[in-house]
Amino acid sequence: MYAYIDGRLTSKNPAFVVVEAGGVGYHINISLNTYSALGDAERCKLYTWLHVKEDAHTLYGFADEGERRLFLHLISVSGIGPNTGRMILSSITPVEIQTAIVKADLPLIQRIKGLGAKTAQRLVLELQDKLKKEGADSLISMPQHNTVKDEALSALVMLGFAKQTAEKIIDQILKVTEGTLSVEQLIKQALKNL
Numbered sequence: 796m797y798a799y800i801d802g803r804l805t806s807k808n809p810a811f812v813v814v815e816a817g818g819v820g821y822h823i824n825i826s827l828n829t830y831s832a833l834g835d836a837e838r839c840k841l842y843t844w845l846h847v848k849e850d851a852h853t854l855y856g857f858a859d860e861g862e863r864r865l866f867l868h869l870i871s872v873s874g875i876g877p878n879t880g881r882m883i884l885s886s887i888t889p890v891e892i893q894t895a896i897v898k899a900d901l902p903l904i905q906r907i908k909g910l911g912a913k914t915a916q917r918l919v920l921e922l923q924d925k926l927k928k929e930g931a932d933s934l935i936s937m938p939q940h941n942t943v944k945d946e947a948l949s950a951l952v953m954l955g956f957a958k959q960t961a962e963k964i965i966d967q968i969l970k971v972t973e974g975t976l977s978v979e980q981l982i983k984q985a986l987k988n989l
Contacts, residue, residue, distance in 0.1 A: 797845055797854070798842065799841060799843055800814050800816050800823065800840070800841055801816060801838070801841075802814045802815050802816030802817070802821075803815045803816075803837060804836060804837055804839045807833060808830075809825075809827055809830045810825070811824045812830075812833070812841070814839060821854060823843060823854045823856035824853060824877075825841070826857070826862070826881050827886075828862060828884050828888060829856060829857055829858040829862065829884075833858065842857045842859065842860050842863040843855065844863060846877045853877065855881065857884075862884065862889050865884070865892060866881070866884060868925060868926065869884075869892075869918070871921070872914075872918055872921045873917065873921075874917065875914065882907065882908060882909055883907050887903070891903070892904075893926050896926055897923055897926050897927055899919045901915050901916065904918060928952075928958065943975070943976060943978050944965055944981070946978045947965055947978050947981040948961055950978070950982050951965075951985055961985065964985045964988045965981065965985055967988070968981060968984050968985060
């Protein structure tokens with residue numbers, strides 16, 4: 796529902812922040828990683844995810860798009876809810892979490908408070924292939940001014956194609972095409988070759 800909230804940081808502590816945007820103060824739960832990234836800024840932009848339950852609507856905020864994407868992967872695993880996902884992101888950095896899952900580093904994952912052996916194994920089992928497919932740079936924020944190639948590649952990865960395969964196809968199409976292609980044209984041609 797909310798992609799991000801950009802506004803004045805009115806209150807900040809390691810568990811949550813209050814961001815005033817448009818005259819409304821949003822209570823947003825954050826990880827320690829996000830808390831560190833905010834520093835002493837008076838304004839901030841947090842990428843958000845809204846958790847809707849029968850008795851509450853809770854906003855979770857992240858310093859960048861990559862951290863939010865990893866959080867959504869984590870909570871997709873059975874037995875890991877939003878608070879456990881936030882605990883994981885507060886225990887070690889998102890890059891360390893992704894590396895631990897991809898390399899099946901169970902001892903590192905189990906050191907995170909609240910995660911036992913079975914949950915650690917389930918994390919690796921369910922997320923290892925997804926995170927490998929996305930590639931090591933999936934936690935890096937997307938550039939603001941994407942090229943046609945970047946946007947097409949991003950769309951194909953979102954559709955479920957492996958990043959390396961999609962990138963090869965796009966590069967082949969761009970080599971043989973004269974003139975410029977729109978993002979839509981490039982995606983359509985890539986889909987024919989995938």
